[in-house]
Amino acid sequence: MRTRLKNSYFDQALADATGRGDGLAHLAINVGQSIPVSLAGFGNFYVQAPSVKENIYAILNVWPMPTKTTITLAVPKISDDAANLYINTYARKFLGLVTMIETWMINGTDHWFIRPSAWKTIPDARQQQILDDILDDRFSMGSPYPRSIFDDFRREAIKLAPTQNVDASEIEREQAKLT
Numbered sequence: 001m002r003t004r005l006k007n008s009y010f011d012q013a014l015a016d017a018t019g020r021g022d023g024l025a026h027l028a029i030n031v032g033q034s035i036p037v038s039l040a041g042f043g044n045f046y047v048q049a050p051s052v053k054e055n056i057y058a059i060l061n062v063w064p065m066p067t068k069t070t071i072t073l074a075v076p077k078i079s080d081d082a083a084n085l086y087i088n089t090y091a092r093k094f095l096g097l098v099t100m101i102e103t104w105m106i107n108g109t110d111h112w113f114i115r116p117s118a119w120k121t122i123p124d125a126r127q128q129q130i131l132d133d134i135l136d137d138r139f140s141m142g143s144p145y146p147r148s149i150f151d152d153f154r155r156e157a158i159k160l161a162p163t164q165n166v167d168a169s170e171i172e173r174e175q176a177k178l179t
Helices: 002-018 077-091 096-108 116-120 124-134 151-164 168-176
Strands: 024-031 037-048 053-064 069-076 112-114
Touching: 024 077, 037 077, 037 096, 053 077, 053 096, 069 077, 069 096, 077 096, 096 124, 096 151, 112 116, 116 151, 151 168
Parallel strands: none
Antiparallel strands: 024 069, 037 053, 037 112, 053 069
């Protein structure tokens, strides 16, 4: 695994940094609000092609700032289309990018730092379930996480959803994550 990572990612990232090659495909999204987590790490997702299931490894980053959050995903250039499809699958849904970040936190990397005030809003039983879920390695970051980690953020978005023509079933799905 270490040799595969070195050959696939480290050398390509170095090529990016030194300007001597194509390197990695970088996808970046800016969300117009601050999401209360910093994240850096490595995860994987699967893409089903007609004859094979391909495992895509990705470098993940989430950078919160006072008025926005930058989300980045880096994959080998050959996997650029799969990464775009992955991001767009989440981005099309109400609170999809928030769900994607929560998924990265649980099914991607465990290298994240949540604002303590955001963590305190989560009921104790769900906090424990979140911590237990991190240890469950049956899922990749292609499996959307079914619980809320950003309760206050989610509640505010749900309040505003009717004014943004969000489908009622999507609102209900997001409310269910708060239980």
